[in-house]
Amino acid sequence: MATSATTHAHAAPQGFIRKYIFSLDHKVIGIQYFFLALTAVWVGMFLSLLMRLHLYWPNAVLPLVGEIKPETYLSLLTMHGTIMIFFVLTTAPQGGFGNYFLPIQIGAPDMAFPVLNMLSFWTTFVAFVVMLSAFFVTGGAPLHGWTGYPPLSAVQQAGPGEGLGADLWIGSIAIFCIASLMGALNFLTTTLDMRAKGMTLMRMPLTCWSWFITAILGLLAFGVLLSAGILLLMDRNLGTSFYVPLVVVNGQIMGHKGGSPLLWQHLFWFFGHPEVYIAILPGMGVTSQILSTFSRKPIFGYKAMVYAMLAIGFLGFMVWGHHMFMSGMSPYSAFAFSILTMCIGVPSAIKTFNWLGTMLHGRIRFKTPMLYAIGFVSLFVSGGLSGPFLAQPVLDIQLHDTYFVVGHFHLIMGVAAIFGMFAATYYWVPKMFGRMMNEFWGRVHFFITLIGTYAIFMPMHYLGIAGGTRRYSQYTEVAYMQKLMPIHGFMTYAAIITIAAQFIFVINLFWSIFKGPKASDNPWEATTLEWTTATPPPHDNFGGVTPVVHNGPYEYGVPGAARDYVMQTDPAIGAAH
């Protein structure tokens, strides 16, 4: 069974297909995930552009979709949210960067189960294709939003798009669940079992901790969504009534009776709340890594960071009810969910202050990755501050289903996680592709995106407080909402500019991958293991040797050391610590 004890067991594969398509190499799989997510984010962003254009110019005829009817708008909304959350925020940070860098950062030659790793990528790919196909079937994409609330999602006749389109949507989600479960299992086993000598848990870079905890959340959350999705499919196609009470559609009584839409809400949000942390935790990890590296200081409170992430993960499973305050839940449950939700503010604040403490008195190098990491902290705070408001059942009765919520989750989850990905991209592309990205255009991209996203999502809070409801396709028919139209106009213009600026990013990315200046092995003078190996890393990551770790991950500015940083593999200060 033990094929080879010392070297990475499988030889580098030959042939295009084995090397780039059905590769078992975690690095190739990571890049595949990355490009899948990059494709998905452009689709998702295009849909959001159509929505924004329609919101301000409701009668305009738009390219590809023509005139936007209310149900078209809802399809766009559903697919935008679903694609962004599943195929971007869940896929790139964990499947992409995690796959590429987790094994390298812990000193392993590959993931624990390479075949499973390949399967999870291709399963995700299938899920994405199935999801997109919902656009092209009769009736089009579903209308039920990314949360898929029944009865709308459970009754075929409930609307256009709720026929085959909705089946494909649920099918895609179920396939995605299986892919994510396989991925999570692999990440956890790898972290637990394949750390190089000296890489104790408390010496792991915070990125590894964040991928590890994200994988725990994924492992426990996706199984529940899978079951919930199967039941939903049965309600739709086998005539069961798990989620559907007696409903009347277009004057016709449907065959269902006695089911409860709230059951879906419970199951969905038991997954859904951990899911938002699945999206954001890897961003937290990479932000910690970058802030420490570019401040040339050890991360402030390493252990506190680890425990805070664990606490967030743990509490994340006990707060799903805060999405359901409006469902008529007992005030006692609401009270409990409210308190537990606000408890999450504590570890979140610990992390924020530790990031600030890391930068304090640092010799900060304002490179693009650093700018994005700072942007992440900024967005995390701005988006996070509205959380405690929403956690008050009394306030939530007013704010639920308004643009306030949309502003909240876009800042904290959407854009903050995207900033984490940008930071990771600018930081790691030199290692992944062997070439540096352009600094100047990176900065231009950063400032437009930062200001642009604030300009899009900040006004949503005012809109929401003023009573601007979400998920409506048109606001021009209601008197009090007409007065809010200028705000919609402002957000639409900001969105156009921000989306345009993303071309800077992709052009920079592809230009750099092919033409950028060659990167050295350790361009950022960072300390973790990926910077000890060649650029790009060889097939087995460390060229036949296994690194031995002597130091913690963030040894910057160590007194008495020759340079201002000490690699994790340097024996130099091992004794002193």
Add this chain to the structure above:
Amino acid sequence: MADVVLDHTAASHGAAGQYEAPLFGAYSKKVGMWLFLASDSLTFGALLVAFSYNRLSNPAWPTPFRVESITNASIMTACLLSSSLTMVLAVFAAQRHDRAWTRNWLLATMVFGTAFIVLHGMEWSHLIHEGMTPFGNPWAPTVPQFGGTFFTLTGMHMLHVTIGVIYLGVIALRKWFLPILGAIWLVGFFVIPSDNVFHYGIHVLLVGLIVATVILFLKPKDYDAHDVEVSGLYWHFVDLVWMFIFPLVYLMSTKI
């Protein structure tokens, strides 16, 4: 296929002393199985929640199971409990490197598992015959959830037991298991009348056959004590799940 065969388990690395001690001392597969079971228990957990939720919100929940049903389900439970015992014996035999008895005990486990599936299938057919469907039942017309939850929960479990039997078959007999599985599939398909759901349900075996073939040909190897132990974890888990389903679904719906 060279690199599919090779493994990256911490066992091979750990032996060289270049890695931190892995969690279970030896091999990643066991960690992987425990993690899978953790997530699978949440999958079943969600179904059990769905069952309980529906049951609590429908006071007219029927309690139709007469003594024959309960006896049948008790025999099924006894089969699973015995199969857990034989599974433990298989693991012990594997650890003694006693190949013959490993195989025998695994086969015994599979026999109990198959008996469970057959008894359960007969029970299903009987209930369907009485008029129970996923969307209705003769005892409480206002509570279609009775059939829905019953068939989902026990169906999901039956699927797990079936996968378990195939899994054990692959471990115990390797390639020789494939023709047996194929034969069972074909015989089942022709013997079960076409108005019975299992006429179609038996195709699960075909899927299992294909997957098992792919695995056995891509990764031909002798399964050792570790593999037996890992399959045992799965098997015990499936038994454990039944210990929740039996009281919740059957005993609490007994006709008194």
